[in-house]
Amino acid sequence: MSQPNARHEYVIRSPRGLDVNFRELWEYRELFGALAMRAVLGRYRQTIIGVLWAVVRPVVTMVTLTIVFNRVGKMASGDTPYLLFALAGVVPWLLFSHCITGASASLVTSAEMIKKVYFPRLIIPAAACMTALVDFLVSLAVFAAMMLIVAWAPTWRLVLLPAATLLALLAALGPALWLSALNARYRDVMHLVPFLMTIGMFISPVGYASGQVAGPWRWLYSLNPMVSVIDSFRWVLVGDAGGVGAAGFGLSVAVVAALLVSGLAVFRYMERTFADVI
Amino acid sequence: MNRRVIEARELSKRYRIRHGRFRQDGLRHVMTGWLARPFRRGGTTEDLWALRDVTFDVQAGEVLGVIGPNGSGKTTLLKVLSRITPPTSGQAKLIGRVGSLLEVGTGFHPDLTGRENIYLNGSILGMRRREIAALFDEIVAFAEIERFLDTPVKRYSSGMYVRLAFAIAAHLQPEILLIDEVLAVGDVAFQKKCLGKMRDVARRGRTVLFVSHNMAAVRSLCDRAMLLEAGRASHYDDVEQGVRAYLAAGAPRTGRQWLTEQTACPPDTDVVRPVRLALVDSAGKVIGPIVPRHERVWVELDFELKRTADDLTIGVAVYDMIGTYLFHSYQTDGPESGWPRLQVGLNRLSAELPVALLNEGDYRVVVQAALHKNRWLLRADDAEAAVSVTIAGGRDDSPLWEPARRGPLAPVLQWQRMAGEPK
Numbered sequence: 292m293s294q295p296n297a298r299h300e301y302v303i304r305s306p307r308g309l310d311v312n313f314r315e316l317w318e319y320r321e322l323f324g325a326l327a328m329r330a331v332l333g334r335y336r337q338t339i340i341g342v343l344w345a346v347v348r349p350v351v352t353m354v355t356l357t358i359v360f361n362r363v364g365k366m367a368s369g370d371t372p373y374l375l376f377a378l379a380g381v382v383p384w385l386l387f388s389h390c391i392t393g394a395s396a397s398l399v400t401s402a403e404m405i406k407k408v409y410f411p412r413l414i415i416p417a418a419a420c421m422t423a424l425v426d427f428l429v430s431l432a433v434f435a436a437m438m439l440i441v442a443w444a445p446t447w448r449l450v451l452l453p454a455a456t457l458l459a460l461l462a463a464l465g466p467a468l469w470l471s472a473l474n475a476r477y478r479d480v481m482h483l484v485p486f487l488m489t490i491g492m493f494i495s496p497v498g499y500a501s502g503q504v505a506g507p508w509r510w511l512y513s514l515n516p517m518v519s520v521i522d523s524f525r526w527v528l529v530g531d532a533g534g535v536g537a538a539g540f541g542l543s544v545a546v547v548a549a550l551l552v553s554g555l556a557v558f559r560y561m562e563r564t565f566a567d568v569i
Numbered sequence: 570m571n572r573r574v575i576e577a578r579e580l581s582k583r584y585r586i587r588h589g590r591f592r593q594d595g596l597r598h599v600m601t602g603w604l605a606r607p608f609r610r611g612g613t614t615e616d617l618w619a620l621r622d623v624t625f626d627v628q629a630g631e632v633l634g635v636i637g638p639n640g641s642g643k644t645t646l647l648k649v650l651s652r653i654t655p656p657t658s659g660q661a662k663l664i665g666r667v668g669s670l671l672e673v674g675t676g677f678h679p680d681l682t683g684r685e686n687i688y689l690n691g692s693i694l695g696m697r698r699r700e701i702a703a704l705f706d707e708i709v710a711f712a713e714i715e716r717f718l719d720t721p722v723k724r725y726s727s728g729m730y731v732r733l734a735f736a737i738a739a740h741l742q743p744e745i746l747l748i749d750e751v752l753a754v755g756d757v758a759f760q761k762k763c764l765g766k767m768r769d770v771a772r773r774g775r776t777v778l779f780v781s782h783n784m785a786a787v788r789s790l791c792d793r794a795m796l797l798e799a800g801r802a803s804h805y806d807d808v809e810q811g812v813r814a815y816l817a818a819g820a821p822r823t824g825r826q827w828l829t830e831q832t833a834c835p836p837d838t839d840v841v842r843p844v845r846l847a848l849v850d851s852a853g854k855v856i857g858p859i860v861p862r863h864e865r866v867w868v869e870l871d872f873e874l875k876r877t878a879d880d881l882t883i884g885v886a887v888y889d890m891i892g893t894y895l896f897h898s899y900q901t902d903g904p905e906s907g908w909p910r911l912q913v914g915l916n917r918l919s920a921e922l923p924v925a926l927l928n929e930g931d932y933r934v935v936v937q938a939a940l941h942k943n944r945w946l947l948r949a950d951d952a953e954a955a956v957s958v959t960i961a962g963g964r965d966d967s968p969l970w971e972p973a974r975r976g977p978l979a980p981v982l983q984w985q986r987m988a989g990e991p992k
Contacts, residue, residue, distance in 0.1 A: 304660040479595040
């Protein structure tokens with residue numbers, strides 16, 4: 292729609308392309324920080340259990356999974372104690388799930404700003420993911436505590452944790468962009484999200500190892516972007532625990548990339564009418 | 570400075586309005602829409618052009634006033650220039666940092682403190698953190714909230730909220746400033762402060778596009794005016810002319826002359842029957858829709874008196890634009906010796922309207938008649954025989970500008986200094 296140059300000159304015309312102006316995003320980094328800060332502070336200010344909540348959620352999910360999958364379903368986790376195995380899946384899953392839930396409603400929540408001020412709209416769903424990132428860091432601390440309790444020693448692979456985190460963020464960003472853009476136009480999309488997340492948790496290897504999915508289903512299964520993410524986290528945090536194999540991993544990563552690229556395109560396309568439909 | 574900082578060429582913006590019973594704002598509606606396609610009846614789309622081929626240039630340091638009735642496209646123009654919504658066709662070039670103020674308080678978070686919101690809001694409006702830090706004290710002083718900096722904004726009174734929001738926005742320092750009607754908030758003292766600040770900004774050489782309904786502010790601040798009507802722009806190098814054109818366009822439908830034969834249901838009573846009511850100038854000619862305050866206007870009332878009535882009081886009542894009854898006057902006001910003698914048959918009464926006493930605005934003059942202490946004949950509230958006029962312009966010669974005065978009256982009192990010391 293418009294391109295600024297170093298001398299601050301803007302040409303405004305009817306939009307054509309779907310390209311992402313990365314330089315502009317960089318220029319607006321302070322606003323991104325301010326919005327992320329606002330989201331995080333707003334969440335933790337005035338709620339005594341604000342921080343506690345970030346601890347309670349992963350723990351409760353892990354315990355539930357343990358009861359359902361391990362005790363009742365008798366799912367195996369190889370050499371790893373099931374508690375850690377499950378938690379290693381829960382941590383990235385919650386990051387993904389919170390990102391998407393937060394992002395899908397983010398544009399509508401920020402409707403007033405979108406109608407009144409210019410800034411690259413991509414910042415909004417991205418900033419919404421930041422609260423999920425903060426919760427993620429807290430849950431990593433919980434994981435560290437669990438490791439101590441179970442007396443489980445981490446391996447050198449821990450060094451790749453940032454890379455796995457990056458993959459998780461990219462996997463969340465694609466669907467986040469899709470859903471936030473769609474929700475701006477079709478308000479009921481936001482209500483689909485909890486439902487999608489519930490299903491997602493079962494078709495992702497959160498409570499069981501992805502390697503358990505055998506035969507012809509394995510290819511279909513690997514189309515799930517979270518397969519690669521959770522397998523990475525398992526590999527980094529608790530050692531190789533029966534992942535889906537290199538080919539499946541590659542397919543899953545390819546889906547992450549496809550969702551991200553298509554998400555950016557859809558977002559940029561629908562962005563043109565945000566201020567008018569929101 | 571003859572640089573053009575804003576160049577707009579045939580900017581147009583179209584909105585599509587759907588008519589018909591088919592909602593489209595949910596995914597479920599879209600899906601059921603596909604299924605229902607063979608059965609769908611009716612449903613049309615209408616094109617609404619909020620902006621049509623709007624072309625203009627603004628030089629560096631100019632203040633352009635954008636005026637027009639509601640729905641004429643003013644806010645849409647600002648939104649397009651602020652990149653909030655894209656134009657359907659046409660283009661605009663802006664050279665320089667752009668700050669837009671379409672509403673105050675954008676992005677304030679209720680749980681964060683005043684201090685935190687200053688940084689947040691300033692950031693949203695496009696200021697860098699170090700700029701905000703440098704201007705922090707000035708912003709706080711302008712908003713007068715030193716004591717409440719660390720209180721969450723949700724505890725602020727609405728006045729404090731608005732002052733803070735405006736203070737932040739007022740300290741934006743872009744080269745081009747787009748302002749939309751934000752001066753309509755706050756009390757009178759605050760409005761004065763805001764306008765003073767805006768004048769300051771304009772004087773320092775910034776280019777300003779100012780959308781407003783406050784004609785006094787527009788007259789005072791703007792170098793040129795652009796009138797938008799139904800999306801189309803007309804330009805006025807003389808702001809006063811632009812303001813007049815705007816007011817004329819919005820003038821009330823009733824004219825300056827009312828004739829009984831033109832009325833569907835002519836008012837009539839057993840004692841009097843009004844025939845004509847008109848507002849005329851000193852030559853007896855019916856005046857135009859807008860009269861400046863220094864001109865003299867007479868009311869002429871023609872009526873038929875059907876029988877002698879010593880207790881007849883007949884005259885006019887005057888209402889302001891929001892329907893407030895301001896005053897009435899009858900031919901029997903004043904000492905009895907001065908009362909005009911009425912005869913059975915047609916009479917024409919004339920009286921001068923105190924235009925110089927009234928403030929700017931639209932007024933309605935309505936025939937009113939009664940039998941004194943007996944009964945009403947024609948009540949002005951029924952508004953059967955009425956004319957309207959807009960009083961605008963021609964205000965006093967004082968170089969001191971101020972926004973439109975409060976109250977329906979705006980007489981110019983003659984102030985003098987009395988000799989000697991007051992005791």
